[in-house]
Amino acid sequence: MSPRAPRRAARRGYETEVIVCARREAGLEVSRDGRVVSAAPVAQPLTTRLDDAGLQLRPLAPPSPVRRDTVRRAPAAERALASLATCFLVTPAGGAPAPTPEQARELAAELSASDAVETAYVKPPVALPVQPGEARAPERADGRPGVTPSLRARQGYLDPAPRGIGAEAAWARPGGLGEGVRVIDIEVAWRFSHEDLRNRPNRLLSGRQPGDRESRNHGTNVLGMLAADHNGRGIMGICPAADVRCVSIGTDEWTSSAAVREAADVLGPGDIILVELMRSPGTEDDPAGYLPIEWWPDDLDAIRYATAKGVIVVEAAGNSGLDLGASERRDATGFPAAWSDPFAGPDAPSGAVVVGAGAPPARPHGDDAGAPGVPDRARVGFSNHGSRVDAQGWGLEVTTTGGFGREHGDPALSGEDEDRWYTDRFNGTSSAAPMVAGALACAQGILRAADIRPLTPAEARAALRATGSPQQHGPAGRIGSRPAVDELVRWATETRRPRPPRPRRRGMKVTITIEDAPGDDTTAVTGPVDPGQEAPPTDTRPPSVTGLPYVKGPNQVAISTNAAGEIVLSADEARSLARSLGETADRAGEASGGEAEQAATSSS
Amino acid sequence: MQVVVGVDPDVAQGLRGATPGGRAAAIHAAADAAGVTLVPQHPDAEDPLLARWFTADVPDPEAARRLASRLLELEGVAAAFVKPAARPEAG
Numbered sequence: 001m002s003p004r005a006p007r008r009a010a011r012r013g014y015e016t017e018v019i020v021c022a023r024r025e026a027g028l029e030v031s032r033d034g035r036v037v038s039a040a041p042v043a044q045p046l047t048t049r050l051d052d053a054g055l056q057l058r059p060l061a062p063p064s065p066v067r068r069d070t071v072r073r074a075p076a077a078e079r080a081l082a083s084l085a086t087c088f089l090v091t092p093a094g095g096a097p098a099p100t101p102e103q104a105r106e107l108a109a110e111l112s113a114s115d116a117v118e119t120a121y122v123k124p125p126v127a128l129p130v131q132p133g134e135a136r137a138p139e140r141a142d143g144r145p146g147v148t149p150s151l152r153a154r155q156g157y158l159d160p161a162p163r164g165i166g167a168e169a170a171w172a173r174p175g176g177l178g179e180g181v182r183v184i185d186i187e188v189a190w191r192f193s194h195e196d197l198r199n200r201p202n203r204l205l206s207g208r209q210p211g212d213r214e215s216r217n218h219g220t221n222v223l224g225m226l227a228a229d230h231n232g233r234g235i236m237g238i239c240p241a242a243d244v245r246c247v248s249i250g251t252d253e254w255t256s257s258a259a260v261r262e263a264a265d266v267l268g269p270g271d272i273i274l275v276e277l278m279r280s281p282g283t284e285d286d287p288a289g290y291l292p293i294e295w296w297p298d299d300l301d302a303i304r305y306a307t308a309k310g311v312i313v314v315e316a317a318g319n320s321g322l323d324l325g326a327s328e329r330r331d332a333t334g335f336p337a338a339w340s341d342p343f344a345g346p347d348a349p350s351g352a353v354v355v356g357a358g359a360p361p362a363r364p365h366g367d368d369a370g371a372p373g374v375p376d377r378a379r380v381g382f383s384n385h386g387s388r389v390d391a392q393g394w395g396l397e398v399t400t401t402g403g404f405g406r407e408h409g410d411p412a413l414s415g416e417d418e419d420r421w422y423t424d425r426f427n428g429t430s431s432a433a434p435m436v437a438g439a440l441a442c443a444q445g446i447l448r449a450a451d452i453r454p455l456t457p458a459e460a461r462a463a464l465r466a467t468g469s470p471q472q473h474g475p476a477g478r479i480g481s482r483p484a485v486d487e488l489v490r491w492a493t494e495t496r497r498p499r500p501p502r503p504r505r506r507g508m509k510v511t512i513t514i515e516d517a518p519g520d521d522t523t524a525v526t527g528p529v530d531p532g533q534e535a536p537p538t539d540t541r542p543p544s545v546t547g548l549p550y551v552k553g554p555n556q557v558a559i560s561t562n563a564a565g566e567i568v569l570s571a572d573e574a575r576s577l578a579r580s581l582g583e584t585a586d587r588a589g590e591a592s593g594g595e596a597e598q599a600a601t602s603s604s
Numbered sequence: 605m606q607v608v609v610g611v612d613p614d615v616a617q618g619l620r621g622a623t624p625g626g627r628a629a630a631i632h633a634a635a636d637a638a639g640v641t642l643v644p645q646h647p648d649a650e651d652p653l654l655a656r657w658f659t660a661d662v663p664d665p666e667a668a669r670r671l672a673s674r675l676l677e678l679e680g681v682a683a684a685f686v687k688p689a690a691r692p693e694a695g
Contacts, residue, residue, distance in 0.1 A: 301653045
């Protein structure tokens, strides 16, 4: 620009911005004259504060008839837009100058405390993409205030196998940063305004974060491992180009099933859910340690729902030192009669990947207290273990964003501000699981970029078990191998993988066989599914009978399957179905089969 | 505490209906007697894998156990258990 050129108004994104994402109950909406208004009492302190400061809100996604029409045909886009609709840019009213970075940080912190605000954060100005090694000053590790040095050298888990998972080498391959892969972390809270996590706004997909520091540190530890910016300061995420989002169970500690289902509905085949939650299966007197959530049958069904959609679910194994296959002390009172221990063997009824904690090589930060003398890739004593565990990640001394536990960030690595906290001490299966999830995200990105079908959940488990750096001798109990991204990719490309059944889309032909199950109140009706045939989409069925068989017309019986392609009916329903088949096909008594209608979508 | 209830598919439809009858009504009555309300765990789910699950928040642990035991006695109830709280677990 010529020195004499007049100064133009700053373009959006070229100056420091404050973004506010409001809670839905705040009721913020765009009026006809373009102002952001709300009649909800909870929003009044916020709007008054902004007025007093000469600030106003501008929608990040202003209403647009064209976009509404577009997103109607794309449910995922509609959800994304709905999410974006609660987010606003804080701008000075009347042409006042944009806030300085320091003012923006103070404002974001103040707005975050409002009951009407889900999150508020500072968005730094955009920068042109640079090639690694170009145009950036060397990192400084001299403690200069305001600048966090690169901590990459402390992240041995990014190194080539067997020391690490080979993430850094994967980054050089197309898709190796996790491009095109979506990951959802399910836990409680995160510090989204952290300086190393600002590459994507609005990561919170759903839920309300409580304010406790321990939960926030934990989520920030996990999120940093996966998604930290590659910006020359702080740490480097394993898969920063993946779309990493978060679902919070908040203070409602029983909603894990709904959280898994919600995440699964947003994701598609090859994407990843990371479950960082545990429960104790014991009694108050005998807690019996902590287990992955799939022990509980409703959570198991939610995970089965996700994996049946082709979504890879990664669960932390737990830090109670338990053999997952030894279930004597666990209380399964009231579980379904058909339930069986999901940890009893290597088969995975849920289809999820279970991750144990292994020792890192030669204590990278010199703290051997967590597992004295345990060699690299041996099980750390506190890690749950057993034949059900598929893979391991570092369970000690993981350098990442956030503080540790309830504490501030490690003083040697961190600034005063929580947005600059880092720790060398993240650990447990909590740190191991995102390492494996991140390795899978890198591998899925590489496969997609090469136009190779990404791994299914079952293939991901098989690949993790067949490849990687093997577990070493140490405390007894299987935790599997430490993954290596390049080996996962090689397994996917060199293994003959049968095409998985296509997920149910617009319909299918179903052939059913009814079998009596003596002594059981429920009759199981299952049948092979031929996805090549058309049947009516769900929304053409009368709502009152959705999910149940009903007679559509002569020789036509419609029936729903679950996401796993199974049909499960009660005895009454099976008898009803048998009658329907007998009547419509003019066959009596023991029904032997029927076919769902075909090509019946014209009326939809 | 939370009580999680799994029911047969036809009962699930009854529990979600405006005027539940038969087995669904008996289940609702048991919840009412405990002073709680059963709600679908996945309100808009059509998948039978998910549609069969219901929950009730019961503040008192002993009351939660009593309700689960009572529900297990009813026809159409395949599962009823007290679900512990979930949390992240650092090492």
